[in-house]
Amino acid sequence: MKRPNYLAAARAIADAADIVLTTHINSDADGIGTSLALAIALERLGKRVRFACPTRPASIYAFLPRFGMAQTIDTEVAAKAMPACDLLLSSDCGDRKRLGACSHIPHGKLLNLDHHVTNDRFGDLNLVDEVATCSGMVAAKLLDRLDVDLDREIADNLYATLVFDTGRFMHSNTDAAAFRFAARLADLGVDVSAINRALTYTKKPHDLAVTRLGIERLRVDEQEPRLAGIALSKEDIAAVGEPEDWGEMVDIPRSLAGNQVAYLMRESKDGTMTRVSMRSNPPFQVAPVAQAFGGGGHLQAAGATFPGSLAECLREMIPRLRRQLHD
Ligand SMILES: [Mn+2]
Numbered sequence: 001m002k003r004p005n006y007l008a009a010a011r012a013i014a015d016a017a018d019i020v021l022t023t024h025i026n027s028d029a030d031g032i033g034t035s036l037a038l039a040i041a042l043e044r045l046g047k048r049v050r051f052a053c054p055t056r057p058a059s060i061y062a063f064l065p066r067f068g069m070a071q072t073i074d075t076e077v078a079a080k081a082m083p084a085c086d087l088l089l090s091s092d093c094g095d096r097k098r099l100g101a102c103s104h105i106p107h108g109k110l111l112n113l114d115h116h117v118t119n120d121r122f123g124d125l126n127l128v129d130e131v132a133t134c135s136g137m138v139a140a141k142l143l144d145r146l147d148v149d150l151d152r153e154i155a156d157n158l159y160a161t162l163v164f165d166t167g168r169f170m171h172s173n174t175d176a177a178a179f180r181f182a183a184r185l186a187d188l189g190v191d192v193s194a195i196n197r198a199l200t201y202t203k204k205p206h207d208l209a210v211t212r213l214g215i216e217r218l219r220v221d222e223q224e225p226r227l228a229g230i231a232l233s234k235e236d237i238a239a240v241g242e243p244e245d246w247g248e249m250v251d252i253p254r255s256l257a258g259n260q261v262a263y264l265m266r267e268s269k270d271g272t273m274t275r276v277s278m279r280s281n282p283p284f285q286v287a288p289v290a291q292a293f294g295g296g297g298h299l300q301a302a303g304a305t306f307p308g309s310l311a312e313c314l315r316e317m318i319p320r321l322r323r324q325l326h327d
Helices: 006-015 029-044 076-080 096-104 135-145 152-165 176-187 192-200 205-216 234-240 287-292 310-324
Strands: 018-023 048-053 070-072 085-091 107-114 125-128 218-220 227-232 261-267 274-280 296-298 301-306
Touching: 006 085, 006 107, 006 125, 006 135, 018 029, 029 048, 029 070, 029 085, 029 135, 029 152, 076 096, 085 096, 107 135, 135 152, 135 176, 152 176, 152 192, 176 192, 205 218, 205 227, 205 234, 227 310, 234 261, 261 310, 274 287, 274 310, 287 296, 287 301, 287 310, 301 310
Parallel strands: 018 048, 018 085, 048 070, 085 107, 107 125, 227 261
Antiparallel strands: 218 227, 261 274, 274 301, 296 301
């Protein structure tokens, strides 16, 4: 593991006058919160800052300070029409493909800030800190290098990144450093309970209908009861309607006592692709299964897009997931 070069990243920011922040498609609280925290801080350093998302950021994140500055740039035409920036700063994104249209924004250098072990170092500069709990923690260390004091708005955004990526301090990435970071942000006045509520109690009746569908489609593997998941066909999804965010549905199989590997499979509208989210408890890993299909993520939380129908995906993936419990 190469040590992340915070100094080089800080220099790239110091040298840039005009910075565009971006994150991965279907961006989450870590990608959005990190970008907004950086946006606020970089503006204070006198930079001209924009924030471009390759897919529309979910409205549940609207409570984050400065959320309004997020622009959706979801076509190559729109991206190429943007005025050029000196630095394109990608947060929380493991590979260039997941930047969607935003990879076409005219830029000088590309700075890749992330914490995913599967990050393929697609930037001109790569600040990939695999030890960091969340991208927000990488951003905080970078801001320390830039001598920016964290204010309440920055801290609120960073706290959201931490809570989200640790699954409210439940995932295996929850370590002492995560709690130290939480304490530092709480000292800055973050209302931790309000942010937890804003990230958690956000369901609409439709979301609960989607959850009910998930429970109906729950399947525990016949051969390997430590493996369970939810497989949703295109008809299932069409009947209930897509939620804005599939969020934590994979936690339904995970919540079963004895579960070690969980998955959520969602077939695309035309049945040619199936999106797979996977979770595991240590020491079991799901990243290798994701990587076998061009996906990525963390050792215990990963995803991939399978190039086939749900039935094909189940046939191909289930044996691989079973094997993860035995290797
Ligand atoms: Mn993250």
